[in-house]
Amino acid sequence: MSDSVSYSILDTVKETCGLFSQYELTKGELARAEELADKLENHKITVSVIGQFKRGKSTLVNAILGDKILPVGIVPVTAVVTSVEYGEKAAAVHFDNGIIKEIGFDEMSYYINEQENHDNRLAVSQVCLYCPSDFLKDGMTFVDTPGVGSVHQKNSDAAYSYVKESDAVIFMLSVDSPINQIEIDFLENAKEFASKFYFAVNKIDSIDQSDLEDYLSYCKDLLSKLMEVKEVQLFPVSAKNNIGVEKLKNTISNDCRTTVQQIIEESAKLKMRDIVASALSQIVLYRTALGMTHVEFDAKFAEMESFFEEIKAGAVQFAESFPGNARMLESHMNDIKHRLSAKVSELFGIEYHYNISEVDFFRGGKVTDDGGRDLRESFAAAVDCVCSELKDTLMAIFMHREENTYKVARRINDLNRLVRKLVKLRNQLAE
Ligand SMILES: Nc1nc2c(ncn2[C@@H]2O[C@H](COP(=O)(O)OP(=O)(O)O)[C@@H](O)[C@H]2O)c(=O)[nH]1
Numbered sequence: 001m002s003d004s005v006s007y008s009i010l011d012t013v014k015e016t017c018g019l020f021s022q023y024e025l026t027k028g029e030l031a032r033a034e035e036l037a038d039k040l041e042n043h044k045i046t047v048s049v050i051g052q053f054k055r056g057k058s059t060l061v062n063a064i065l066g067d068k069i070l071p072v073g074i075v076p077v078t079a080v081v082t083s084v085e086y087g088e089k090a091a092a093v094h095f096d097n098g099i100i101k102e103i104g105f106d107e108m109s110y111y112i113n114e115q116e117n118h119d120n121r122l123a124v125s126q127v128c129l130y131c132p133s134d135f136l137k138d139g140m141t142f143v144d145t146p147g148v149g150s151v152h153q154k155n156s157d158a159a160y161s162y163v164k165e166s167d168a169v170i171f172m173l174s175v176d177s178p179i180n181q182i183e184i185d186f187l188e189n190a191k192e193f194a195s196k197f198y199f200a201v202n203k204i205d206s207i208d209q210s211d212l213e214d215y216l217s218y219c220k221d222l223l224s225k226l227m228e229v230k231e232v233q234l235f236p237v238s239a240k241n242n243i244g245v246e247k248l249k250n251t252i253s254n255d256c257r258t259t260v261q262q263i264i265e266e267s268a269k270l271k272m273r274d275i276v277a278s279a280l281s282q283i284v285l286y287r288t289a290l291g292m293t294h295v296e297f298d299a300k301f302a303e304m305e306s307f308f309e310e311i312k313a314g315a316v317q318f319a320e321s322f323p324g325n326a327r328m329l330e331s332h333m334n335d336i337k338h339r340l341s342a343k344v345s346e347l348f349g350i351e352y353h354y355n356i357s358e359v360d361f362f363r364g365g366k367v368t369d370d371g372g373r374d375l376r377e378s379f380a381a382a383v384d385c386v387c388s389e390l391k392d393t394l395m396a397i398f399m400h401r402e403e404n405t406y407k408v409a410r411r412i413n414d415l416n417r418l419v420r421k422l423v424k425l426r427n428q429l430a431e
Pocket residue numbers: 052053054055056057058059060071072073074075076077078147202203204205206237238239240241
């Protein structure tokens with residue numbers, strides 16, 4: 001791809017960053033767009049292995065890296081997204097609250113393994129590993145994801161959301177089951193974000209040659225329809241016995257060397273579409289909220305207040321059912337934050353981002369085994385604090401209601417201009 005094209009998508013991303021940075025409302029989109037600019041400027045590519053659980057994703061990552069670094073198993077094993085980058089062997093756990101902890105390889109399973117970190121109760125956002133494999137040498141981030149359609153909803157959500165960060169994906173199928181609706185849905189979603197697909201068909205060691213051919217031609221038909229292309233290339237592999245892995249690995253390495261910029265640019269374009277769409281829907285909702293009458297606004301605010309009371313009462317009850325269990329409380333705190341965000345967006349049409357580390361009762365040294373009275377109290381206080389903080393924020397955001405209507409009208413006008421610019425950008429990106 002020519003340099004002029006590479007400048008244009010980077011320019012678009014940077015311009016959009018400039019636009020977003022003028023509005024508090026588009027803070028989340030700004031962060032995403034800035035990350036895209038960084039990827040484009042530094043040729044950073046993310047390749048993820050995705051697919052349903054138990055297809056052999058983790059086994060394949062191990063085979064490609066030539067190192068058994070990830071846990072695998074006959075039951076769903078991977079509970080969290082695990083990224084691997086080039087470097088001396090090392091591991092770090094990133095938690096939802098922003099804390100990062102370096103760990104030894106022997107401790108890794110405690111965080112990654114579904115049996116130990118059940119449904120990601122430890123609120124791990126990602127485990128980052130470093131491994132001196134040649135495959136990673138050119139600066140690739142290689143990612144293992146929990147399976148979709150796993151019985152554990154959170155793991156499935158993590159897999160879904162991680163696809164948004166991927167530029168290329170290895171979509172993993174296996175001969176022991178036909179492609180199902182969950183996989184089809186997941187693929188449809190992945191198509192919106194990743195620009196390059198490798199289809200691996202795993203476990204070929206467990207099937208006769210003639211059956212394998214039938215299976216491959218069935219996959220080819222179905223996948224080419226789904227991907228809307230004439231033909232897809234399949235990579236039949238046995239991750240466990242290291243058959244066919246070399247070919248897949250070489251194809252990816254080769255693509256990364258020769259067309260990395262093209263892959264990243266195309267995926268940046270796809271991601272920008274999503275970022276712009278998300279900014280637009282938020283701004284439009286907010287603009288609507290600005291135009292609300294006092295009566296409407298007061299009614300919504302009252303509804304929010306009664307939701308706070310509901311949350312607080314629920315929290316007290318929850319803490320009584322799990323006395324002294326700091327981890328359960330921490331995970332409940334995350335639920336509360338999600339529910340509050342959802343309510344705010346339902347009522348006021350704005351997205352509220354929590355800085356989770358603000359409320360750190362778990363690490364506040366109050367963990368007790370003696371019935372957990374201290375812990376219960378600090379939990380209740382933390383929930384109170386989260387609610388009142390949100391209330392203050394809402395008041396601040398809608399303070400202009402006390403201002404004169406001229407100012408509100410000007411603000412709405414300003415937002416209208418922003419909407420027009422974003423709509424233009426959206427149309428450009430759709431070309
Ligand atoms: N027969 C066979 N089994 C495999 C192969 N690859 C993985 N498995 C098995 O499939 C199960 C799930 O593997 P895992 O890598 O944990 O799957 P994931 O959930 O997709 O990460 C494990 O029992 C593996 O040993 C393969 O190539 N052939």
